[in-house]
Amino acid sequence: MPQxxxxxxxxRFTLGLAPTGFAASRxxxxxxxxxxxxxxxxxxxxxxxxxxxxxxxxxxRKRPGSCPQCxxxxxxxxxxx
Numbered sequence: 001m002p003q004x005x006x007x008x009x010x011x012r013f014t015l016g017l018a019p020t021g022f023a024a025s026r027x028x029x030x031x032x033x034x035x036x037x038x039x040x041x042x043x044x045x046x047x048x049x050x051x052x053x054x055x056x057x058x059x060x061r062k063r064p065g066s067c068p069q070c071x072x073x074x075x076x077x078x079x080x081x
Contacts, residue, residue, distance in 0.1 A: 022058040
């Protein structure tokens with residue numbers, strides 16, 4: 001099955017599709033979890049005015065300190081050109 005993943009990555013490159021990226025953010029006053037920020041809110045629903053945005057991208061890999069809801073939605077986000 002590893003070959004299937006390689007073929008899909010190759011197809012995405014050929015079609016010009018890239019994974020959707022989200023900015024990393026933390027809720028102001030409760031910086032325990034890192035969240036993925038979309039346009040007006042985090043992927044788990046926290047309004048933009050209640051978070052502090054960071055200059056690095058949100059990484060959807062499972063790691064301590066990242067919001068599980070944001071992580072799942074970031075992985076499921078559609079690819080774009």
